[in-house]
Amino acid sequence: MVASCIANLPSLSSSELPTSHRSAHEYHNFARPIVELPYTDWQFAAPDNSDLTDRLERGQVLCFPQLAFTLSEQEQALLGPELVGPKRKNISFNIDRDRINGVADPTNEAAVRALLKRYYQHTRNLVETLLPENRGKLLEPVNSLRVHEISQWQGKSSWRKDDIRLHVDAFPSRPIHGQRIIRVFHNINPHGTLRVWRVGEPFERLAERLLPRIKPYSSLSSSLQAALKITKSKRSHYDHLILGLHDAMKADTDYQANGQQWQLDFHPGTTWMAFSDQTPHAAMSGQYMLEQTFLLDVASQKNSELSPLRVLERLTGRALL
Numbered sequence: 001m002v003a004s005c006i007a008n009l010p011s012l013s014s015s016e017l018p019t020s021h022r023s024a025h026e027y028h029n030f031a032r033p034i035v036e037l038p039y040t041d042w043q044f045a046a047p048d049n050s051d052l053t054d055r056l057e058r059g060q061v062l063c064f065p066q067l068a069f070t071l072s073e074q075e076q077a078l079l080g081p082e083l084v085g086p087k088r089k090n091i092s093f094n095i096d097r098d099r100i101n102g103v104a105d106p107t108n109e110a111a112v113r114a115l116l117k118r119y120y121q122h123t124r125n126l127v128e129t130l131l132p133e134n135r136g137k138l139l140e141p142v143n144s145l146r147v148h149e150i151s152q153w154q155g156k157s158s159w160r161k162d163d164i165r166l167h168v169d170a171f172p173s174r175p176i177h178g179q180r181i182i183r184v185f186h187n188i189n190p191h192g193t194l195r196v197w198r199v200g201e202p203f204e205r206l207a208e209r210l211l212p213r214i215k216p217y218s219s220l221s222s223s224l225q226a227a228l229k230i231t232k233s234k235r236s237h238y239d240h241l242i243l244g245l246h247d248a249m250k251a252d253t254d255y256q257a258n259g260q261q262w263q264l265d266f267h268p269g270t271t272w273m274a275f276s277d278q279t280p281h282a283a284m285s286g287q288y289m290l291e292q293t294f295l296l297d298v299a300s301q302k303n304s305e306l307s308p309l310r311v312l313e314r315l316t317g318r319a320l321l
């Protein structure tokens, strides 16, 4: 049987069926939060007239259950929790600065760097081929190699850092002023272990419900945080709200347990991508994964009105940058 990314897609109850034109549109988008694509090779021709950019920008996950990123035997032999330094969650690599962080033993650095460089090249090519609207617009690439079991995260840090809870991604110390976060993931587990995720409801519905819980933005305290180097630059009103949503989601135990959500199973050899600042997601179990991040300006998007920045501006009735 060919592996699939979909674990369970329960049908919506009648109370969740659309009542207005707008919610009909949302319902349609999220009857299936994931799109499966059959590619088996990283080199392929761009599909004609594809709506994949629209689907990703609406918050769907694009999943490639047969697009394997192969590790050499030497690379596989490196995999183990001890590959990463004792105080770090992941190994990270910044291609533009050619800087790698977190490899415990310096003698492994060159091999890990080569692996992460290759992952960057493959994922960049994938995004630019599949979603040609983004060609030449992907910014600040950083990627990571995650070697710990997800269960090891639990209890080690605060609820705010607990990615087993559904959340949208927001960087607490690094404001991104509305830029989008595209992430491309790959399960490299050599023992057949799935990476299990949950994904949640459309961003706009979530934001509508949670916005009233977020405390008002203070330009003064954001300036102070930047002056004190708590943040790398001044947090904009947008950064305040997206971080507020991240926190409000994680703090809401009822939403975590009972909010609309789907389970996704990513087998080893599966690639998947999403706008992680928009698609609620939670990592439930698994070990060994590659992750590539790109930022994208809202103005570069095909449907910028679907971006968290524009959605939050619409809902609050004000400019947020």
Ligand code: SIN
Pocket (backbone or CB within 6 Å): 146, 163, 195, 276, 281, 282, 283, 289
């Ligand atoms: C996350 O982005 O929240 C975690 C994803 C993962 O490690 O599977």
Ligand code: FE
Pocket (backbone or CB within 6 Å): 163, 167, 168, 169, 276, 281
């Ligand atoms: Fe996340």
